[in-house]
Amino acid sequence: MPKPARILPMPDPSSRFEKVNKESTRDKVYRSLRNAILSGQLHCGERVKEIPLAQELGVSRAILREAMQQLIHDGLLESNSYRGARVIELRPEQIDEIIEARILLEGRAVRLATERIQNSQREELQAFERLLNKEKDPLKAGQLDLLLHQRIWRISGQAMIEKLLLQLTSPLFAMSLLMRSAETRGHEQMPALPRGTHKRLVDAICFGTPAKAAQELEAHLTENWTAIRRRVAEFVAREEAGKL
Amino acid sequence: MPKPARILPMPDPSSRFEKVNKESTRDKVYRSLRNAILSGQLHCGERVKEIPLAQELGVSRAILREAMQQLIHDGLLESNSYRGARVIELRPEQIDEIIEARILLEGRAVRLATERIQNSQREELQAFERLLNKEKDPLKAGQLDLLLHQRIWRISGQAMIEKLLLQLTSPLFAMSLLMRSAETRGHEQMPALPRGTHKRLVDAICFGTPAKAAQELEAHLTENWTAIRRRVAEFVAREEAGKL
DNA sequence: TATTGTAGAATTGTCGACAATCTGACAATC
DNA sequence: GATTGTCAGATTGTCGACAATTCTACAATA
Known part of the structure; x- marks a missing residue:
């Protein structure tokens, strides 16, 4: 593998030691900005100025620019x-495109995961699912959802x-969270996921077959994103109306 | 669209004017390096030192580093x-992974392209194919092949x-060209594509149906890459043997 | 009044220099 | 002789300053 870099650090059973990769300032900045966007603190369409940021x-512009370069690529x-x-x-059309590719x-x-999953991973996935099911805060639930999916990809x-x-879901996730934060800024309630x-x-x-798993995945993604897609469409329409 | 940036500039019929985007030094450096890798001038495994490069x-390290950041992401x-x-x-296993995703x-x-293609695009694709068919130089043929596929994606x-x-094919293309350049450095002949x-x-x-087109694509990709995959495997095996 | 020209401020693009870290060779130790 | 400590040389990481470009507001012109 050409370095599974920047993919979430998950335990690697093939070595007895965890990797000792010191995180560079650039990567810290990258993660920080990514989180800020994905949690709606930097909101949709907002201008990002280099010097104040x-x-x-607390870093130089050169570092910030390198991190921004990665976010542009994302x-x-x-x-x-x-x-x-x-x-x-x-x-909205882009959401469709992304969901389709996803x-x-x-x-x-998920087909491959169903074939290759080990017992320990079965337990891990189920524990994750229980955790996610108990989470009331929609923001945290969204993050857990993403983590669960990432485990599946890894399997x-x-x-x-x-x-x-991973690349595909960045903008999607941002969009879903932006919708949620828009809601808290005075729009009506967001329907729960x-x-x-x-x-x-x-x-x-x-415990199922690959075909069954793929079918469930499609249902899961479609169901989850139809609501958000419609919400985005309404949101955009309102914005357009506001400008005219 | 959030700026179809860094995707090859193809004519956009929706505007009467071509875009007047001055290319930044960073992007020039990025393209230059990308070409150097994809044409085998920077070869497989070669160390890239910032100061000499x-x-x-003729640019500063800051610019070079930003461009390298993109290539790392690619x-x-x-x-x-x-x-x-x-x-x-x-x-070799990575080639399989990439081909599968591709x-x-x-x-x-190609299914979508078959449904949406316009007459002018039909002529363009066929002209491209004739050009590709006449090209004798395998290096140029490889580049034309990539361009042809990119047209299809755009359609x-x-x-x-x-x-x-686009992202997926960067390493693939590099690999195929590296194999070709390795061949010219003293190994036996590479089988023609x-x-x-x-x-x-x-x-x-x-002129066909979406299903037919998808089937032809799979055959095309499989046929083209089986040879290269085998060649890579042999190449790697020889390298390993040489080291021991 | 609507359009065009023109400063100045604000912001990004670029650069060269210094600090932090890695690498490899050689000396010290057992 | 093999392992470990140490020191230069090379290379990357980080920074602050300057140059180039864009933006904004206002004046000039018809």
């Missing part, structure tokens, strides 16, 4: 020369698909 | 802190899938 983070920021960077604004890739991943053993999925599909997906991976 | 390119370079960056070395994504792309209208495929499948793929997209 570098000061706030698709979380967009920039024009001499005109600054902004947090992306997703349009169903393709993650469908393959599939396909590093390349894992990498692509449907939770039941998680258990069915995990059960299918642990 | 920056001098050779998966063409890998770096460890304070230990420098190297051009990636692919292992068949998933590009399969969807599919799925920006996200296009972006993922099979060409016939291109015409069948293009014809299927232009």
Whole structure:
């Protein structure tokens, strides 16, 4: 593997020691900014100015720029020369595109995971699912959901698909959280994420067939994202109306 | 769309004017390095030192580092802190992983392309295919092949899938070219790329059904890459033997 | 009044220098 | 002789300053 870098550090059973990778300042800044976007603290369309941000983070602009470069590549920021960077604004059609690609890739991943899963991983997935089911805070639930999916990708053993999925979900996750934060800023209530599909997906991976698992995944993703997609569409429409 | 950036500039019929994006030094450096890797001038596993390279390119290290950051994200370079960056070395299993993901994504792309293709695009694809068929130089043929595929992705209208495929093919393309350049450095002849499948793929997209096109794509990719995969395996085995 | 030209401020692009870390060779120790 | 400590040389990580470009507001012009 060409260094499964920047993929979440999960225990690697093939070595008796954990890796001792000191995290560079750039990577810390990268994670910090990524979290800020994914938790809605840097909101949708917001301009990102280098000097104030570098000061706030306590690093030089050079480092910040390198981190921003990665975020641009992730698709979380967009920039024009001499005109600054902004947090992306997703349009509803893009959500469809992303979900479609995600169903393709993650469908393959869950099929493989169902074939390759070990007993210890079965227990881990189920424990995760129980944890997620008990979580009331929708923000934390969203983060747990992402982590659960990442475990599944890792179990599939396909590093390349894992990498692509990780990239694919960044903007999606941002969008879902932005919607939630928009809601708390004075719009009506966000419908709660449907939770039941998680258990069915995990059960299918642990004890079902690959085909069954892929089917559950598609149902799970479709159900989860239909609501958010509609919400985004309404949100965008309202914004447009406000401007005119 | 959040700026289809860094994707090859193709004409955009929705505007009467071409975009007037001045290319930043960073992007020039990025393209230059990318070409150097993809054409085998920076070869497999080679260490990339910042100071000499920056001098050779005539830019400062800060700029070079930002460009390298993107290449690391592309998966063409890998770096460890304070230990420098190297051009990636692919292992045969990775080629399988990449091809598998590519068949998933590009399969969807050609289905969509078959449904959405316009007459002018049909002519363009066929012209491209004829050009590719006449090209004798395997290096140029490889580049034309990549360009042809990129046109197809663009026709599919799925920006996200296009972006993922572009990323996916970088290391693949590098690998195929590295194999070719290794051959010219004293190994036996590389078997020529099979060409016939291109015409069948293009014809299927232009005049066939989505299912037929997807089937042709899978055949095309499998046929093209089986040879290269085997060659990589032999190459790696020889390297290992040489070290022991 | 609507359009165009023109400073100045604000912001990003670029650079060279210094600090932190790694590498490899050689000496010290057992 | 093999292992461990230590020191230079090389390379990367980080920073602050300067140059280039864009933006904003206001004046000039018709």
